[in-house]
Amino acid sequence: MxxxxxxxxxxxxxxxxxxxxxxxxxxxxxxxxxxxxxxxxxxxxxxxxPADELFWFNVKKAGLSSFILGLIINNIVLITLAIFESIGGNQDATKLIIGMFLISSFIPLLFFIGILMYYNRQEKKYVEKDNA
Incomplete structure (x- = not known):
């Protein structure tokens, strides 16, 4: 190599x-x-x-999973904010919106990183098993 x-x-x-x-x-x-x-x-x-085909396949699988999780979380955030708005917001509405935005942004990112690390660890196990 x-x-x-x-x-x-x-x-x-x-x-x-x-x-x-x-x-x-x-x-x-x-x-x-x-x-x-x-x-x-x-x-x-x-x-x-190495950025080979298997690595990019793992990136695609992890990306799809985190995208679906992001969609679910974004819908929950939108529903929560709509309910909060209909009840009547107060001074803490800005903090709630910022907090919900952070949740909907960074949880899928953490999920993507975790799944990608898991897939790469599994790939290393299989390579070590084949070499043994």
């Missing part, structure tokens, strides 16, 4: 974690939401993973 293979393009998403570091530095000013971007550093794990 060539030692100078291209880096896995999925690893470039790890650079979005720098936004999280900015959030850590600005946390005293209310930028705590930016700290959630630290989760993107997990994508640096895939820097040395």
């Amino acid at each position: 060539n030692k100078h293979t291209k880096k896995n393009p999925l690893s470039y998403l790890g650079w979005l974690g720098l936004i999280g570091i900015i959030g850590v530095n600005l946390s005293a000013h209310g930028a705590w939401i930016l700290q959630l971007f630290l989760i993107y550093f997990f994508f640096f794990i895939y820097r040395n993973v």
